[in-house]
Amino acid sequence: MLKREGHKSINSIVSEGWPEWNGELRKQPGGWNNTTYVVEKEGQRAVLRIYDTHRDRHKIEFEHAVLQKLGTMSLPFQVPSPILTSAGESLVQLEDYDGKFACLCTYIEGDSPSEGNSSFYESFGKAAGTLSVVLADVHPELPTAYLPYYELGQSYPLCTRGTIRKLYLNPPEPFIDLTEELKILCTTFENIEESLEGLKRLPHQLVHGDLNASNLLVATVDHRQVAALLDFEFCTYDLRAMEPAVILSGLLGHTEEDAVIRDFWWGYSRQVRLSSDEIKAIPMLILLRKMDVFLHFLTRYLEGTDEADVLRTQVKRLSVEVPRLAGDTDWLLGILLEDLSSGKE
Structure with a gap:
């Protein structure tokens, strides 16, 4: 030390x-x-x-x-x-x-993407796809430190079904006004918990696990091009399809949602050709990502790492995003499956 x-x-x-x-x-x-x-x-x-x-x-x-x-x-x-x-x-x-x-x-030269910049998503897709291909052949001698996303129970032992249910049936004082929002998230958690077993048969490999616009740099001379991928802290062996699902999770609700998702998927799918089963699982994996974020911040609150306001912010945001995802499933799958149905390469 x-x-x-x-x-x-x-x-x-x-x-x-x-x-x-x-x-x-x-x-x-x-x-x-x-x-x-x-x-x-x-x-x-x-x-x-x-x-x-x-x-x-x-x-x-x-x-x-x-x-x-x-x-x-x-x-x-x-x-x-x-x-x-x-x-x-x-x-x-x-x-x-x-x-x-x-x-x-x-130190890596580059800029964080500006809030209004949507021009880099095709490049982001290509970079994420290239990384996925490369990580499939990376096998560190050390055992992994993080469990796959679908192992929610082992990853968040404080967040038992009983604790989750109590959270909305008898919310602590700082969350009394968020009873309905908590019910949405807790009910979703209980519903997907029963569907996780079927995901384990899909292809696994090493994944970054937390790719998003805050974990990349774009080239200073051309903000359309991704210059670096950062923050590999949560890298682990997981479902191959979890990588794009995490990214797509962050793109839903974007002001240019349709365009950025299509741009990202065009870039990504030219590097990695997921199977039909993997693509059809992506909406569930996005939901799993949302639940992981919820349990992550709930754990931080229960452990005393964060004040109640941090969890409140996440609950408000996620309780809007989760129901909306259910309505977007067919539209999203239409984009993701388009290449497979058309036979485009």
Whole structure:
């Protein structure tokens, strides 16, 4: 464990773990799971990442093992590359930061997609499809750290059927006004829980598991082109079809929903040809993704990681998206199955 005495600044994480990178740090806009800083020294940059939501070394080591294998391949986009510490490791543990882990990765040139930019989705589809093809042949020697999405019970042991039901039958004080919204989500959870067993027969492989617009960079000179895929923290062995399902889950409700889904699917389906059974399972997998998000934030609330307002925000959003998905199933499958029915390549 990296020993840090007193109350040193965040800079000392870099100076002690990667002394050759000791320079100026700039905090970046953060997500739910990590805090990141750009490190600048003598015109060169790297990215410091502090893992905020878990203290599991094995999870990070598996992520880094995947990235190191991808780093040896010629890809049409970039992925993060861990920089080894002076001790030859890809991460350090921070005693003064409650035992959190940190790593330093190469800096990748590119821009986060702007909110109004919808021009990159075909490129995103191609990149996601290419990654899927490559990950099918990546087999790290370490065991996976995360279970497949369909293992909800094992992934979220605090979220038992009884706990879920009690949540809407007798909601805690901060959620009394969200009884109907909670009922929608809890009833959906109970319904899909009985359908998960049938998914296990579909093809499995290594998947990123969390691809979305916040986990990619577009090229600075051309915002239509994806330059990098980021944040492989949740990479695991899962259904092959789960990868596009996670992405499509985030595209439903987009202001240009029809266009971006068609663009993404055009790019993706030219790289990966899913079977008819896999495609027909995608609406259920999207619903599974929605439930996973709900249980993720419910667990964070039950554990005391998040305040009630965080879960409230997710409940309000998901309770609108889940019923809408049921009405979009035929339309969505029409797009996804179009190539198969027409025989287009």
